[in-house]
Amino acid sequence: MDYEALALTLKLASCTTAVLLVLGTPLAAWLSSTRHRARVFIEAVVALPLVLPPTVLGFYLLFLLGPHTWLGALCERLFGSTLPFSFAGLMVGSCLYSLPFLVGPLRSSFAAVDRRLVEASWSLGVSRTSTFLRVIAPLSWPGIVSGTVLTFAHTVGEFGVVLMVGGNIPGATRTVSISIYDQMQSLDYAAASRTSALLLMFSLAVLMGTYTLQRRTFI
């Protein structure tokens, strides 16, 4: 078993989930309440990774964030290296790729909160931010939990983008899914089957946990 790849994958999934919670929560809150004209466009952009093949994302990451573009040069100054072949690059890729898995559940659970409670809070002079933190968020915790879990699990299962922009560096970009692919290619089927079984059990446990949680809250 490739424990280094396993540790890296868990680190990537945790970091991605943390970043997305910080960036995605306000986005989901805005999408759930706004009537802005740009809403449809933003919603479509957020959902894009659901339909786009990872190769499209990989292509843009490699060519737009490489050293020859101003965006790539900016990233180089910020992170100390260009994004392809680095952990930071995988983070950017994973955040884009997992965005709908966080924003989707969050947005629908925020929207499901009884509008009267929100308006009551506002009319009592509580600010929008406080209302969100003290009324909306506590009432939507099942959505927040399932969004978080799905984002984490989806990042663990990421493959195409990592294969295209990762460069397979042990400890930096060789994730579990890449490690399984390498084991297959090197005809080490025994190792591939051990790692695959572990991932299969992990994913099943995550999904069962999420569904149990959802059932408990809705009954």
Added chain:
Amino acid sequence: MHALVILVVALVLGLGACSRPAPPYAGAKAGVVSIAAASDLKFAMDDLLAKFRPLHPSADVRIVYGSSGNFFAELSNRAPFDVFFSADASYPDRLIEKGMAVKDSKFAYGRGRIVIWVPAASTIDLADLGMKSLALAEVRRVAIANPAHAPYGRAAEAAMKSLGVYDAAKPKLVLGENVAQAAQFIDSGAADIGVIALSLALAPTMKPKGRYWEIPESAYPPLDQAAVILAWARDADLANSLRSFVLAPEGRAELERYGFVAPR
């Protein structure tokens, strides 16, 4: 509920239909040859087949490029290819051993060579520095094919070791899934320099984009490449005439243009 039952039944029936013992090869289909070829052959085989097809105007000649290790794994599971051009000689041997390829059908078609490649705009003086260019401080990423399963990656690693730059280059290595991806990493600018197949450096799309320095053949074990005809080849005659064409002077000339010297 009924819809769900119908869906499940349909799925089970569908899967059953897929897993029936492969009938396509039972009645050998004439006039078809489907080739699986190592990705270093991309341009050489395209040119070679452009000369082969007119000789068999009614035949359907198809080719797919990929990593040799991947094809081996697929062929071990009876992937529907008729001829396999590997980037080494051991995969064809193992297919014959397993009885999945025709005995005596293995033929060496060329010896691959490796080069250090940089984009045309690079300031690295390859001609002067040679192998040492991989160890330069200004070089941050060195792209090679994955040595775990790509023959060209193994050759690159061996050459770096025998010429004493491996320790300096190792922390900078990025691994392509196959040698063509390694070339693409450098071409896109994501890696500064790398070791790729001479055949790719000579390819029409790559040639104007960069410069190369050939690594001396003594620095790595010979990359003897061989092909094999699969046991389930649909049209054995056509597969054999492809083999003869590759080994004949006309086919050889195409391969030599891309740096595949005759196997010794």
